Every structure is written in C-alpha cells, then in structure tokens.
Amino acid sequence: MATETTTISGGFAGDPANAFTPPSAGSCCGSTPSAQATSEVAGGCCGTDTAVAAVSCCGSEPAGGAAPEPAATGGCCG
C-alpha cells in the first residue's frame, strides 16, 4: 500500500462536498470537463437540441439528492 502523504498540486481545490451537487454545465451523457462539454451544451443534449441540467440526462435518477429536471425543460434520453 502506498504511504499516504499529501501534495498541494492535486485533490479538490474547493470543498469536495460540492461533488454531490456539481455544476450543471456540460451535463449530458458522459460529459466531462473539456471542450466537448461546451459543444454538448451548444449542440443539445442527447440529440434533443436543448441543453438540460445535470440530473435529467442518461442515468437520469437524481444524483446526490438533487431533484430531477422536469422533462419539459430537457426531455433528454426519454
């Protein structure tokens, strides 16, 4: 097992608990924090031509206790 030491370059810059309610930008299927996330939002989520919030796409059960978006605002992945 690795010896546990800390560095200042890695880990969360802010409060890790924010990961329970992450920002909704780049919120579509499999989205990640890179350029394609922006294009997803611009291009529409899951082919619906509409950007939607984090909890309303593929795997659409609420994550981290967040409430799902109404289908009318996104309608992603059914």
Added chain:
Amino acid sequence: MTTASPGPSTAAAVTARRGASAETMLATVHELAADRYAGRRIGTPGGKAAAAWLADQLRAAGAAVTLDAFETTGVKELQSTPALAVGPRNLVHRRDFAEQLTSAEVPAPRSGPLAPAETGSWHGRWVLAAGADQQTVDRARTEAAAGLLVPRGADEAGWMPKMIAGPPTGPVAILSVRTDLHAALAHHLGQTVTASVPMRTITTTGTNVHGVFAHASAGQLSLLLTAHFDGVGDDPEQRHPAAADNASGVAVVLEAARLLWTDLPPGIGLSVAFLDGEEAGARGSAHHAPRLAAGTFVINVDGAAQLGAAAAVEAGGPAEPLLAAVDQAGRLTGVPLRAGAMASDNRRYAAAGLPAIGIGMGMPGYQTPAETPDRVEGGTLLAATNLVTATVNHLINNSAQLGETP
C-alpha cells in the same frame, strides 16, 4: 475469504511491480477503437465482439468472468445515411445536418418547398422552425408538413455529435441543421428540399461483462470498478471509433484492476463491470445496480483521454468516505479534481443507494468521427489509473474506520 480465482497470474504480478503501463492502456484503446468493433453500439456484432474481447482480458488478469445479457428498448438506429438537399446543394450528414431523435422514420426522400415558419400553410412544405417543441410538432402534423428543419450547434471541429438515446419517435420528419446554415437557409425560401430520415427505434440486447477478482468477506470492504465499453456505433458510411468515450475509461479500469489484484489484502472484495448501453441511457448499469450488494463502493470512469485543468468528480449516494478517499488520492498522485457533472453509470449505482463516484478526464471528439485513439493521452491514462488505485488503497487502509459495511 472466498476468492474467485486461484490468485494473481505471474504476468499480472509482473505488470503490477512495473506500475501502470501507458503502452498497455493505449493498446486497449486502439483495440476497442478498431474497425472490427464498428463503434461498439449496444446489440451490434461489434458490441458483442468487444464484450467477448473484454471478457478474455479479465480472465487473463485473473478474474472469474460472467456475461449478463439484458434487453433494451428505445435505441435509435440509422438504416442508411440521412439525406438533405436544398435546391442543387447536397448537405453533408453530421457536418451540415443530423437526425433529430424525435423524428418520424422517413426511409425514402421526401420533397417539398422550403418555407418559413411564418408562412400561412405548412402543407407539403419543409418548414424552417426555431425548434421542435410540442406546439410546432402538433402544427406540422395537423397541416401535414413535409417536415421540420430545426437549428442545432456543432462542436468546435464542426461535427454534430451522434446520440442514440432520446425521446420517443414523433409523428413528423425532423432534421437538425447546423445553426449558421439554418439561418442561411432563410435566403433560399421556395427552393425544393429533398430529405430522408431513415432512423428506427429498436429493441436490442446488451451484455454487461463482469469480472470478480475476490469476493468480500462478511463485513469487509467491497469495491466495484466500472466503465462502459459501448459507443454510439458507426454511421452507415462513417466510423465513430469511440476512443475517448469510453475505450479510455475501460483501459484505465482494466489496468487499475490488474494492479490492485496483485496486492489485494485478504477479505477485501474487488470486482469490475464493463457496462453496455450507457449511450442508450445508462441501461447496463440500470440493469446491474439493483443486483449489487449493499454497501459496495463504486468507482466509475467515463472519459480518460485529455485531463486538462482538472478531473471532474461527481458523487452520489452515501459516498462521503469515497469522496474523501478520492480527494486524498488526488493529493497523493498530484491529480487536480473539481466538482463536475458526470452523467454516467455512476448515477445508476447512486440511485440504487450505493456510494458511487464518477470520474471524467476528457473526451476529445466526443461522439463524432474525430474521437480517434491518437487523441487519447498516455499521461492522462496513467493519471486516471493512479487516481483510481490510490483511491482504492486509501479506502483499504482506512477500511477499519469505515465501520461495518452493510
């Protein structure tokens, strides 16, 4: 402790002593992105071949492997390349236009004059509409429009990403046209539009690939590493290699499992699930999550191609210890982290009440033909593998403090 196999293989042990191998992971990415897997869409021969290949890899790594089939509905499938011509100009699929997932199936080209939404009658016309909202679709159906052309953005390279999961098929032909081109079509009103949308909604069978390295002893820590191996599948005339999403994540999970297994303390459970149908709506994990033992810690990797500024991490379920572990692992390995939406299989496990995190490190060319293996960085694969293994090791080292796992 009940082990699922006699123990780490010599080859796996040698790999572990060497640490994670970028070359090995890049080879996995190249393999899964190869032509023979045809973009690995759920239910296709290519998808099934990828599942079989992954099963072989898990067996070789020392896991007891099972394949778990499940039925999936609502998958969008192109029967041929959609067509769109405006006057003499043939537009290019996935560059200029793309199928809209609520469209009716229109297998043969249908012609009609191009008309603005403000025109008096939509009958027989292809209508330039601002969107495909219910009111617009209702009018198009009622007035028997030829179809709707709605705007949609493209990615920074000018591609319109492919999706295969979406709302139910509607009654009207709809194509998405690149936003700037959609605006330009306003200068071509009256020209003849000829278009087809040969897209069906099908029911098909997916296959999850499960590898158990070691079952957890009673009350001991149980860990599941997951990554979806499916892609959106090739277009009829165009490849979608799906190297970043998610051959890269599969490569990381496979390598991390190999490394962890060689040094796994007795009693700790370690399993891998390579999931099918994520692109169809996270169907493989939806099938698997309810069958998983309560308290299992789930780490899902979706995208490990270009780290950029920081890895995205989303937590769900009772994941506080898991989140603390990944934070410590990030500090230990020097991988910067940030809270970021990971709308992937991790959400299915979290919704089932399991502690789950999703980790994402970039998907260049996301769901386009440009999602090629050469864009997957070896350094990012290593960073992701180190983060996952360090997270697991932190959990193991602190497992006594976690209390009795349910």
